[in-house]
Amino acid sequence: MRSLINILDLSPAELDGLIAIANDIIANPAKYSESCRGKKLATLFFEPSTRTRLSFEAAMYELGGNVLTVAGADSSSAAKGESIADTAKTVSCYADIIAMRHPKEGAPLVASMNASIPVINAGDGGHNHPTQTLADLLTIQREKGRLSDMTIGLCGDLKFGRTVHSLIEAMARYQGIRFVLISPEELKLPSYVKQGVLKDQGISYEQTTDLEAAMPGLDILYMTRVQRERFFNEEDYLRLKDSYILTPEKLKNAKADLAIMHPLPRVNEISVAIDDDPRACYFKQVLNGKYMRMALILRLLEVL
Amino acid sequence: MHIDSIQNGIVIDHITAGRGMEIYKLLHLDRLDCSVAIIKNVSSRKMGKKDIIKVDADINIDTNVLGYVDPNVTVDIIRGGHLVEKRRVGLPTRLTNVLLCKNPRCITTTEQELPHVFLLTDPEHRVYRCMYCESKAK
Numbered sequence: 001m002r003s004l005i006n007i008l009d010l011s012p013a014e015l016d017g018l019i020a021i022a023n024d025i026i027a028n029p030a031k032y033s034e035s036c037r038g039k040k041l042a043t044l045f046f047e048p049s050t051r052t053r054l055s056f057e058a059a060m061y062e063l064g065g066n067v068l069t070v071a072g073a074d075s076s077s078a079a080k081g082e083s084i085a086d087t088a089k090t091v092s093c094y095a096d097i098i099a100m101r102h103p104k105e106g107a108p109l110v111a112s113m114n115a116s117i118p119v120i121n122a123g124d125g126g127h128n129h130p131t132q133t134l135a136d137l138l139t140i141q142r143e144k145g146r147l148s149d150m151t152i153g154l155c156g157d158l159k160f161g162r163t164v165h166s167l168i169e170a171m172a173r174y175q176g177i178r179f180v181l182i183s184p185e186e187l188k189l190p191s192y193v194k195q196g197v198l199k200d201q202g203i204s205y206e207q208t209t210d211l212e213a214a215m216p217g218l219d220i221l222y223m224t225r226v227q228r229e230r231f232f233n234e235e236d237y238l239r240l241k242d243s244y245i246l247t248p249e250k251l252k253n254a255k256a257d258l259a260i261m262h263p264l265p266r267v268n269e270i271s272v273a274i275d276d277d278p279r280a281c282y283f284k285q286v287l288n289g290k291y292m293r294m295a296l297i298l299r300l301l302e303v304l
Numbered sequence: 305m306h307i308d309s310i311q312n313g314i315v316i317d318h319i320t321a322g323r324g325m326e327i328y329k330l331l332h333l334d335r336l337d338c339s340v341a342i343i344k345n346v347s348s349r350k351m352g353k354k355d356i357i358k359v360d361a362d363i364n365i366d367t368n369v370l371g372y373v374d375p376n377v378t379v380d381i382i383r384g385g386h387l388v389e390k391r392r393v394g395l396p397t398r399l400t401n402v403l404l405c406k407n408p409r410c411i412t413t414t415e416q417e418l419p420h421v422f423l424l425t426d427p428e429h430r431v432y433r434c435m436y437c438e439s440k441a442k
Contacts, residue, residue: 083415106411106436110418125409127437192440196426 002300003112003119007130007166012173014299015137021295021304022138022288029062032294035303036065042095043069044087044111045122046102051264051286052122052131056099059293063303068095088115097301100124118300120293126160126227132263133166134296135289139281140171140220142288143259149176151217155244156182156224156269158189163263164224165193172203179205180214184243186236187226211244216253221246223262223269247271254279261285313338314365315380316357321345323374324355330369336361368396372403372432397424399432403441410437 004010010018025032041060045053057067068091084102088111091098098115100108101122108121108128123129141147152171154164158181168189171177179198181189188207198205208214215221226241228234245268246260262270262282274280298304319327324342333340338361348354362383370377371393381389399422405412412418412434421435432441 083417084411085415102411103409104411104414105407105409105438106434109436110411110415124411125437127409 003108003115003121004130004296004300005109005112005119005121006128007133007170009130015134015170018134018292018295018299019138019141021298022291023142025291025294032063032298034064035298036060036063036301039063039065039097039301039303040095041065041067041297042091042098043067043122044091044098044100044102045070046100046107047123049101049123051289052101053099055286055290056120056122056131056293059290059297062290063294063297065096065297084110085114087111088119092116097297120296120300123162126162128166129162129263130166131289131293131296132163133170134292135285136163136167136222136261136263137170138288138292139261139285140259142284143281144219147171148174150219151178151180152220152222153180153182153211153214153218154189154222154224155211155246157187157226157240158183158224159187160227161224164189164222167222168193169197172197172201177203179203180218181205181207182209182211182214182244183207184209184240186240187243211246212250212253215250216255218258219255220259220261221254223260223266225262225265225267225269242268245269245271246274248273248277251277251279309385310339310358310360310382311385312362313358313360313382314363315382316359316365316370317354317378317380318348318351319355319357319377320374321351321353321355324357327355327370327373327377328357330373331365333357333359336363366402367391367393368399369402371396372399375430395424395427395430398422403432405434405437405439406442407434407437407439410434410439412436 043053043056060067084107092115097118099120099122100111102124105125105127108119108124112119121128121130158164228237258279259281260279324344328342341358343356345353346356375395377393379391380387400419403422404420412420422432422441423435425431425433
C-alpha cells in the first residue's frame with residue numbers, strides 16, 4: 001500500500017505512467033467508468049477548499065466509486081480534539097482511500113503513517129500539494145507535447161506558493177528545463193528550494209522582478225495568487241497582493257504558443273480579458289486535475 | 305591531575321574543547337548515581353585541546369544526540385579495566401525528540417504526542433529538516 005504525500009514520492013517513470021493513464025481516460029472515458037465500483041474515497045478536508053475536494057469527488061464518481069466526505073474541521077471529531085492518527089485509523093475502517101487537506105504541514109504524512117489504506121495529500125498548509133502538480137504536468141505535456149526543453153516563468157508569490165515549489169521539484173527532473181523566477185523581493189523563492197533543487201541539480205534559472213522583460217523568452221507562464229491566508233501580517237498582504245496583474249497588453253511580446261497557467265483560484269492576477277485568449281490554459285488545468293486524480297486513484301487502489 | 309581509571313563504563317573522547325558540559329547535560333549524566341568525570345582542555349595531538357567525559361558505569365547513551373552535537377567524538381567501552389570497543393558516532397541520519405520543530409504551521413505544534421523527528425538532508429552542511437513540514441532545524 002502506498003500513499004502520495006510529496007510529488008517526489010513518484011519516480012519520473014511513475015509520473016509518465018500516470019500521464020499515460022490520464023491521456024487514455026481522456027480518450028476513452030467509458031473504459032474506466034466502472035473501474036472503482038464498490039470502492040470508497042474519503043475526502044477529509046480540514047481547511048476550506050472547493051475545487052480540490054470537488055475534483056477528487058468528481059474523479060471518484062467518474063470511476064464508478066463512492067465518496068464519504070468530511071468538509072471542515074468544525075464538523076469532524078477533530079473539533080473534539082481527536083488526533084490525526086486516530087482519525088486516519090478510524091476512517092481506514094470505512095473507506096478504501098483517503099484524500100486529506102489540512103492547514104498543518106505534515107498532517108497527511110501523519111495520517112499515512114497510521115492509516116491502513118492509501119492517503120493522498122490534497123494540500124497541507126503552505127507545504128505540499130502534489131495533485132496540483134500532477135494537473136500542472138499533464139497540462140504542460142498536453143499543451144507542449146513534451147515535458148523537457150522549455151523555459152518556465154513562475155510569477156507572483158514564490159515564497160509561500162506550494163504549487164510553485166512542487167512544480168519546480170517535479171520539472172527539475174526533466175532535461176533542458178530553465179526557470180525564470182518573477183516575484184517581488186519579499187516573495188522570492190526560498191533559498192532551500194534554490195539551493196536544494198536548482199543549484200544542486202545544476203538547473204538554469206534567473207530571478208527578476210520584471211514580468212514584461214521576461215515575457216518574450218517564456219514557453220510557460222505560471223501565475224500565482226498572493227495568498228492572504230499565508231501571511232501573519234495583513235499589512236504585508238495588502239502591500240504585495242497586486243504586485244503582478246497579467247493583462248492583454250503585457251502579453252504583446254509573448255510567444256504565440258505560450259501556455260498561461262494558474263493553479264486557481266485567482267483574485268485579480270490574471271485579467272478576465274485573457275480568458276478567451278487561446279494561450280490561457282488555467283481552466284484546462286482544472287479539468288486535467290480531475291483526470292490525473294482519476295489516474296492516481298486507479299494506481300493507488302491497484303485497480304490498474 | 306589524577307583521575308582514577310574506570311573498570312566498567314564508558315569514555316566519551318575527542319569532544320571539541322569547551323563542549324564537555326553541554327554534552328554532560330544533553331546526555332542527562334547529572335541524573336547518574338555513579339562517578340562521572342568531566343575533564344576539560346586535555347592536550348591532544350590531533351585536536352590541540354579536547355574534553356573527555358568518563359562514566360564509571362555501564363550505561364547506554366544516546367549516540368544520536370552525541371553525533372548531532374559533536375560528530376567527531378568517540379565512545380570507548382571499558383570492561384574489566386580494558387578497552388573492548390571504540391565507537392565513532394558521526395552525524396546521525398535521524399534524530400528523534402532531540403530537536404523541536406519551531407515552524408508554527410507544523411503538525412507537531414498541535415499534535416502534542418507526535419515525536420519530533422528530524423532527518424539529515426544535507427550531510428555536507430549538517431542540515432536537518434523536520435520529517436513532517438521539512439523546515440530546517442535551527
